[in-house]
Amino acid sequence: MSEATQTPAKPKLPWFWIMPIPVALLIGIIIGMQIPTPGDSVAAAPAPTEQAAEGAQNADATQQKINVERRDANDPTAVGAIDAPVTMVTYSDFQCGYCAKWAAESLPTIVQQYVDAGKLRIEYRDIMFFGENSRQSAELAVAAGKQGKYQEFHDAIFADGATAKNADFSAEGIKELAKTIGVDHKQLVADAASEETSALVQKNHDEAKDLGVTGTPTFIINGSPVVGAQPLEVFVQAIDVELAG
Template sequence: MSKPKGTPAPKSKSKPQPKSKSKKPFVIGAAVVAAAVVLGVASYQATSPGSGTKSAASSDAVEPPAGTFPELEKLARRDGKDPLAQGRADAPVVMIEYADFKCSYCGKFARDTEPALVKKYVDAGTLRIEWRNMPIFGAESEAAARAAWAAGQQGRFWQFHTAAYAKGSKEKGFGADRLRELAKEAGVADLDRFVRDADGDAAKAAVKKDQDEAYGLGATSTPSFVVNGRPLAGAQPLDTFAQAIDEAAAYKAARTAGPKGTGK
C-alpha cells in the first residue's frame, strides 16, 4: 500500500530515524502519553485494509474504530469562542487539522474536500473542525500563519483561509503586502489592527503552541489530522474522511446509548 500524499517537513540535521516501526510516545502539552506509535505510523494503520479492529457500527462490545487512540481525543479544545474553529463545540466528532498555507496538498484539501465535509457534517452538527497552524516552509509560512490568526481576531479566519488557499494564491507568495491584500479580500474590517496583531507576541505564541502540539505528536508532514483520536495523514480522498467521521459518530452514539441500547 502506498503512503498517503502529504508535504514533508524540512529535514533536520539530526541522524536519520530507522525505518522500523519503533514505539515512541505522543506528547500532549507537558504530559507524555504512552501511546503505541507516532502519528505517521498510526495513520497508516488507521487507513490500511484488514486492520482487524471492528467498527462501532458492527461491534456489540462498542469497540472504538480502528487506529483510534483515546488520549489523542483530549487534543480537541472545544472552545466555543475559538475563531479558528467551525461547528458546534459539543459536536460528537472533532477533526483537528494541522496545516500550512504554503502547502499544496493542504490547498487541495481546502478546495476539493473540506467544503463537502462542512456541508455534510459541520452544517448538520455532527462535525467540528479545529484548525492548528503548522508552518513548516520558513518565514512566509510563519507570516501567513500569524496573519490567519490575526484575521481570526476579527472573526474572519475562515474567509482568510479560503482566500489564501484559492487556486493560484500560493504562487503569489505571502509577503506583507500580499497578506494585507488577502485580509482585505477576506473582509477584515480594521486592516491596521490586523497588521499589528499579526506582528504581535500573542500571534507568535498562538502559532508556536499549535506547532509544538503537532511536532509533539510526531507529525512530520502537512496536512495531518486527528478525528476523535484517530490520526490521518495527507490529503486523503473524501471517502476516507467520511468513513472516519461516520465511524467516530457511530462509536460516540453507541457509547452514549450503552450496551444494547440500555442507556448506561
C-alpha cells in the same frame, strides 16, 4: 503528484501512524525485534497462544485516543459548533501543496455536510514547516480568526490550488486581502503582530512536533489520526463512524 504548486517532499509519517500511537509503537517494537542482524540464524516464530491472541484483541478494542482537541470558545482558528459530536484537529501549513489539494478537493464538502450541520468542529493548527512565510501566514490566519473570518482567510490562501507561496503579503497585498475576506485591515495587521498571536502559532507548531507530525496535512478525528491529503471518502467514513458511535 507533480504539480507546480507542490511543496518539496517531506518525510512522511509511517503508515501505521493512522492507528493510535500506542499500537503503532507496539508494532514498531515487534518489527524491530524480528529483523535479524547479519550472522543471526532465523528461527520460525512460535504460533501465538489463545491467551496472547485474546490479549491482542482486547488491546485493539481499547485503543487509546490522542487527546489534543481544545473545545475553546475563544479559539480563533476553530470553526463549527463547540459542542459538535466530532472534532477534527487539522495540522496544516499554508505553503503546503498537499494541504491546498485537500482544501480544494475534500474540505468544501466536509464543511457543507458536517460543519454547517453542527456535526463537526474543525480546530485548525497552522504550523511552520516551510519557514518564515508559513509563520506570517499562520499569524495572519489567527488575526483573521479574531474577527471571525478564519475560514475565509484559509479559503482565500488556498483558492484554486494556490498556497501562501503565491500570496502577496506586502503592505498593499495584505490590505487587499483584508478587503477580500471582509475584515478590518488595521486590526488584522495589529493582531497579526501581537505577542499573543505569535505565542499561539508557536504553541500549535510545538504541539505538532511533540506528537511526531512530520508531514502535512495531518488530522486527528476524535482522537484517531489520518495522515495526508486522503480522498474525501476517507474523511466521510471516519466522521460517520464517530457519529454512529
